Amino acid sequence: MLIALCQINNTVGDLDGNARLIADFARRAADQGAALAVFPELALTGYPPRDLVEKPSFVDRSEAALASLAASLADLPLGVITGYVSHSPAGSARRAANSAALLAGGRILFTQSKMLLPTYDVFDESRNFEPAPQQTLCTFQGLPLAITICEDAWNDKQFWTRPRYEKDPVEELISQGAALVISINGSPYHMGKRDLRRQMFSAMARRHGVPHLYINMTGGNDQLVFDGSSFAALPDGSIAAEAPSFAEDLILFDTTTGAGDRRPSHQDETSAVYDALVLGTRDYMRKCGFRKALIGLSGGVDSTLVACVAADAIGPENVSGIAMPGPYSSDHSLEDAYALARNLNIRCETAPITQACESITAGLAPLFAGAPPDTTEENIQSRLRGLTLMALSNKWNALVLTTGNKSEIAVGYCT
Structure with a gap:
């Protein structure tokens, strides 16, 4: 299966603009022969939405935008995985969930909410989101997919000596027969994080024996800067596809051959910090008008x-x-x-x-x-x-x- 890793720069709260951006990249992916296009965490709403999710009308609009996006892509011969905000189940302590959806044929075929909600550093997700009680395998065109959302893939007990959570969603989905792990992310940049992600996902791919795809957003939202740096890790731990840092891009990865596009950013950490400052300044000004x-x-x-x-x-x-x-x-x-x-x-x-x-x-x-x-x-x-x-x-x-x-x-x- 040819998969497009779509590294986009969205805007928090701009549901219509984000939907157009997703649709544009999905059509580019279809033009290049992709069977599946994957977008970052909360690509439809922007990340982090913070207290916007406390407004029922915003969650309603997010779900309506997802349905409208699915209908607008009905003519494309590919599936789309994207992040969005959904209503949590009735009786939940919090009104919203951080979710991913698989769209194809004009319909929403599958949804999965985030299980592990970070509450450290810049994150406070458990304040706004209801955690998923379990992980469910998704099958698309005969391929069993583990669709995880950011933190869900950051609790590998073999990689971390002091894991933060009891559950490991990736391990759970691998035990259900996943042949490919897809992790959609809203992961902010800090020095050394690009290498840390690669080390962790390469280690997981080797241990689980299946490819792991890491799709991250790029751009600045308020004080956070997201570097992108999306990639695909093969079961031998090597990197088969990689996107540049601090820029939008679409890269392809073939699950059959293990081949992918390579457009890495060859920069030292000082250059990366400077690029992060430039992108953060540009997007703060542009998105604030x-x-x-x-x-x-x-x-x-x-x-x-x-x-x-x-x-x-x-x-x-x-x-x-x-x-x-x-x-x-x-x-x-x-x-x-x-x-x-x-x-x-x-x-x-x-x-x-x-x-x-x-x-x-x-x-x-x-x-x-x-x-x-x-x-x-x-x-x-x-x-x-x-x-x-x-x-x-x-x-x-x-x-x-x-x-x-x-x-x-x-x-x-x-x-």
């Missing part, structure tokens, strides 16, 4: 890096830098800020804050009487920069990008 970015340029490393990311994310023509020299600024700050703007081909303007800083300091002088000057006066400068940037943001309809590094953010000290 912003076209222009505004950055305070100090001439230092932090604002330089943010300006580079912004220029690569949305184009230099959409980035404006503001140099805000004050009484505590160094002589070369303004020169460096303008040199950076020239190198990146971005707009740069100067908004001096010395007069405003002196005016505020003078106004506070009676209250500061008897106290020697210290960082208090310097902090007035940084706060004035924040005020200036937000005023320009409102006037220019541009999103301010903070230049604080993690150390500064951790202690609440950044412009």
